[in-house]
Amino acid sequence: MYALEVNDLRKTYSNGVEALKGISLQVETGDFFALLGPNGAGKSTLIGIISSLVNASSGEVKVFDTSVQHQRSLAMSHIGLVPQELNFNQFEKPIEIVVNQAGYYGIPRPVAIERAEKYLRQLNLWDKAEKISRTLSGGMKRRLMIARAMMNEPRLLILDEPTAGVDIEIRRSMWEFIKEINAQGTTVILTTHYLEEAESLCRNIAIIDHGEIIKNTDMRSLLATLDVETFVLDLRESIEHCPSVEGMDIVVRDDRTLEASLPKQRSLNNLFAELERQGIHVLSMRNKANRLEELFMGLVDKAQPSRETAA
C-alpha cells in the first residue's frame, strides 16, 4: 500500500491557469520524499489537492488507499500538513492552537493536552506555550506549525517549505525532529528550496515543472547521473591568464579565483598537479553548488530553456 498515490491529476483554475497537467506519482509508506520544483511549478496546488484545500479538475488522489475525493474525512485523518504560509490565529496562545487542532481530529481534551506538552517540548516551545503567538519569532512560528501538524500523529506528514526564512541552527533542529518522526514510521513529503536539505534527508524525489513531473526517481540514482562537478579554487597569487588542463573546463572568476569543471572519473590530483606545474598554488577549494542543485537546474532548464532562474 502506498502512503500517497496520485493518478492523472489535473487542475485548471477558474482564471484558466493550468496548474497540473496530468500528474501521476506514488510515495511508499515510510518514505522521506522530496517534491521539488521552481516557483509556480504546481507543488502547492498538488499539496492543496492532497490536503483537500484545492478541488481537483480531474484525476484521483489516495492516501493510504483512501480516496481524498470520495472518503475525504478518513483520508484527512491520516494527514498532517505544515503549510508554506503562517495559518494560525496569531492572537491565540500556542497551547490553545495545538489543543484545538487535536479537537478537530476528535482527540479528547485530556489526551490533547498531554500531546501538546510532548510536541511543544520536543520543538522547544513549551516555555512559550502561554504567550500570544503573535509575539513568537519567525522560527518559533514555523515550529509551532510542525507541532500543530503532529497533534493527530499523522501517518503522512506534508511539509511545504517549512524552513523558509529560518536560521541554520533552528533549521537543523527542525530536521532532527522530522528525521526522528520519519524513523518512527511516519511518511514525510517535503518541498523545499534548500536543495542540500532534500539531498541529505530524502530517499526519493520528484521534480515538477509547469504542472508536469519531469523526474521521479530515487535520490541515489538521480545523483549518479551527475557526471561533471564544478569546484571553486581560491589561489595564493593572482594570475593573468586562464590555465589550461586537458579534459577539464577552467574559467577565471577573478584574478585569484578559478572555476574548474571535471568529469567525476577524473582525479582531483591531476588538476592540482597540472596547476602546480603551471606555477599556480591553490589555497582552498569548495563545491560550486550542491550536486542536487546542479541536477535540478539542468532538468528545469532542459524543460524550459527560456527560464533564467529556478529554485
Add this chain to the structure above:
Amino acid sequence: MSNNLLWVGYVTIVRKEITRILRIWGQTIVPPAITMTLYFIIFGELIGRRIGEMGGFTYMQYIVPGLIIMSVITNSYGNMVSSFFGAKFGKHIEELLISPLPNWVILAGYVTGAVARGLMVGTVVMAVSLFFTPIEVQHPLIMFTVLLLTAVVFALAGMVNAIFAQKFDDIAIIPTFVLAPLTYLGGVFYSISLLPEFWQKVSVANPILYMVNGFRYGMLGVSDVSLAMTYGVILVAGGILFFACLYLLNRGTGLRS
C-alpha cells in the same frame, strides 16, 4: 466517522468561539450594553414619557422586547461574520478545512458560538432594562424559542455573508444597508398599526417584523402578527439559510480553490 470525532470537534469549535467572545469582551459584550442603555434613556425615558402608552404598556416597556431582539440579531450576525471571515482572512480556517470534520459540524459549531454571543448580549440588555422598568414575562417558552431561533437564523445569514466576503468592506455592507434598516423598520420602536395602510402592507414583507413581534408576544403578550406566522417565517428562513450554507461549504465557495 465516529460520534467521538463529531462531538469533540463540535465542542472544540464552540469552546474556541466562546473563548474568543470572552477574550474580547470589551468589543463583544460591553458596546451593545452601552448602546441599549442610551436607547432606554433617550427613547424610553426622555421621549417615551411624552409618547404615553402603546399597546397597553408604557413606551419604555413596549420597546424593551424590540431592543433585546435587535441586539440579539445584530450580535449573532456580527459574531458569525467577523469570526468566520476573520478565520478566512487570517487563513486559520484551513485548520478546520484540512481536518476530518464534515462541513455540517463546522457550521453547527460556528452557529452555536454566534448564538451564544447573541444570548449573552440579550441577557445583558435585559438586565439593563430592569433598571428602567419592571417586566413581567407572559410566555417564557415562546419568548425563549423565538429568541433562540432568531439568533440561529441570523447566525446562518452571517455565515453566507462571510463565505462570499473577500474583504473587510464586504462584511459591513449587509449589516449597514440591509440589516439595520430592516430591524429599525421591523416594529422595534412602534406598532405597525400606527402606519398608513400602504406602509402596513409593505411592513409585512419584512421578516424581522415577525421576530420582533413574536418576541414581544412572549414578553408582553401583545403582537401585530400571528404567532404561527412568526414561527413559520423563522423556520422557513432558517431552513433555507441552513441548506444554503451547507451547499456553499460543500462546494467550497470562497474557501477551497
